[in-house]
Amino acid sequence: MKIPMSSPDLTDAERQAVIDVINTPILSMGAQVPRFEQAFCDLTGAKHALAVNSGTAGLHLCVRAAGIGPGDLVITTPFSFVASTNALLFENAIPVFVDVDSKTGNIDPEQVADAARNIEKYLPRLGANGHSSLKALLPVDVFGQPAEMDAINAVAREHGLTVIEDSCEALGATYKSRPAGVLGDYGIFAFYPNKQITTGEGGVVITSDDKAADFMRALRNQGRAPGDTWLSHTYLGYNYRLDEMSAAMGAEQMKRLDDLLSKREQVAGWYAERLAEIPGVEIPYIAPSTTRMSWFVYVIRLDSKIDRAAFAKRLEARGIPVRPYFVPIHTQPYMIERFGWREGDFPVTEDLGQRGLAVPFSGVMSEEQVEYVCQAIRAELI
Numbered sequence: 247m248k249i250p251m252s253s254p255d256l257t258d259a260e261r262q263a264v265i266d267v268i269n270t271p272i273l274s275m276g277a278q279v280p281r282f283e284q285a286f287c288d289l290t291g292a293k294h295a296l297a298v299n300s301g302t303a304g305l306h307l308c309v310r311a312a313g314i315g316p317g318d319l320v321i322t323t324p325f326s327f328v329a330s331t332n333a334l335l336f337e338n339a340i341p342v343f344v345d346v347d348s349k350t351g352n353i354d355p356e357q358v359a360d361a362a363r364n365i366e367k368y369l370p371r372l373g374a375n376g377h378s379s380l381k382a383l384l385p386v387d388v389f390g391q392p393a394e395m396d397a398i399n400a401v402a403r404e405h406g407l408t409v410i411e412d413s414c415e416a417l418g419a420t421y422k423s424r425p426a427g428v429l430g431d432y433g434i435f436a437f438y439p440n441k442q443i444t445t446g447e448g449g450v451v452i453t454s455d456d457k458a459a460d461f462m463r464a465l466r467n468q469g470r471a472p473g474d475t476w477l478s479h480t481y482l483g484y485n486y487r488l489d490e491m492s493a494a495m496g497a498e499q500m501k502r503l504d505d506l507l508s509k510r511e512q513v514a515g516w517y518a519e520r521l522a523e524i525p526g527v528e529i530p531y532i533a534p535s536t537t538r539m540s541w542f543v544y545v546i547r548l549d550s551k552i553d554r555a556a557f558a559k560r561l562e563a564r565g566i567p568v569r570p571y572f573v574p575i576h577t578q579p580y581m582i583e584r585f586g587w588r589e590g591d592f593p594v595t596e597d598l599g600q601r602g603l604a605v606p607f608s609g610v611m612s613e614e615q616v617e618y619v620c621q622a623i624r625a626e627l628i
């Protein structure tokens with residue numbers, strides 16, 4: 247049997263919505279984008295939603311709107327997909343990494359509080375100087391589980407910081423019954439085809455700040471402010487617009503969000519039942535504050551005595567793709583070159599990075615496929 251790593255969950259409704267768009271001449275800047283955006287305001291209660299052409303673009307707009315610029319410091323996590331940190335580097339801001347909670351993999355709020363209180367301790371190591379000031383916190387809702395946002399927001403309030411919540415992996419999750427994405431000042435979702443909903447490529451930013459929303463709408467559209475003509479540009483902007491085909495697909499997917507998340511939850515449940523008892527395998531931990539997990543990937547942790555690379559090869563040979571998850575950001579070559587990070591700088595992140603393995607996962611996986619994967623894991627470990 248050959249199992250795909252992930253698969254989108256699309257129906258005729260999505261296909262028809264795309265066909266309906268391409269039967270019109272309006273392929274960009276039409277009615278589909280606002281329709282798609284409205285679904286995010288309805289889901290989260292945010293005042294504004296802006297569709298963009300990737301989660302990374304969305305993060306970048308938030309960084310600009312928050313006024314984060316060269317030399318500014320932002321406390322964030324090294325246990326994430328690189329885009330959460332890259333959005334800071336685009337503006338020459340400085341990521342101040344702190345380590346994560348070993349159970350959830352989310353940024354450790356106590357370390358966030360400590361870093362905010364003693365920020366000058368971090369400056370020499372980061373090549374920053376006394377002119378740098380702490381501007382924001384950028385937590386990530388890792389693997390679809392919201393970060394410990396109450397504690398993070400308390401730090402932000404104490405120090406007057408903006409909070410950018412990277413919810414790219416957590417659409418539809420809830421934290422203490424509140425939706426992921428609205429827990430800080432800005433939230434971002436992403437829709438690559440392995441995500442909970444997909445538009446092919448795409449993202450959405452949400453905020454309740456009117457001025458920031460207007461500014462981000464202008465930046466998304468080549469810096470055109472309200473009143474600018476097609477060839478006049480108030481700001482240095484980008485083309486971060488989402489096209490109409492993608493928005494139409496996304497709007498249909500959003501109608502099915504609850505069902506899509508329930509199917510993913512069922513697949514995660516099948517995995518948990520089968521993997522919980524296998525020695526050497528740890529299944530994902532869900533914190534009590536996570537009132538709804540939005541399963542993005544299914545990442546198991548292997549006992550440190552297991553040779554993960556060799557194990558992965560044996561699974562691949564049985565038609566089961568797996569991925570180390572995440573490769574910590576501070577261990578990426580360009581980050582080492584820029585900041586000189588060394589092994590041991592963030593021990594919990596490194597441990598999770600060395601032991602984590604994402605197994606095939608999607609809402610369209612059958613129980614038979616999950617059974618096949620789990621039998622192979624058992625056979626190759628025991």
Ligand SMILES: Cc1ncc(COP(=O)(O)O)c(C=O)c1O
Nearest residue numbers: 300301302327329330414436437
């Ligand atoms: C935590 C996190 N942030 C940001 C992104 C970036 O999203 P995109 O790939 O749409 O640019 C992703 C997507 O994989 C992600 O997982």
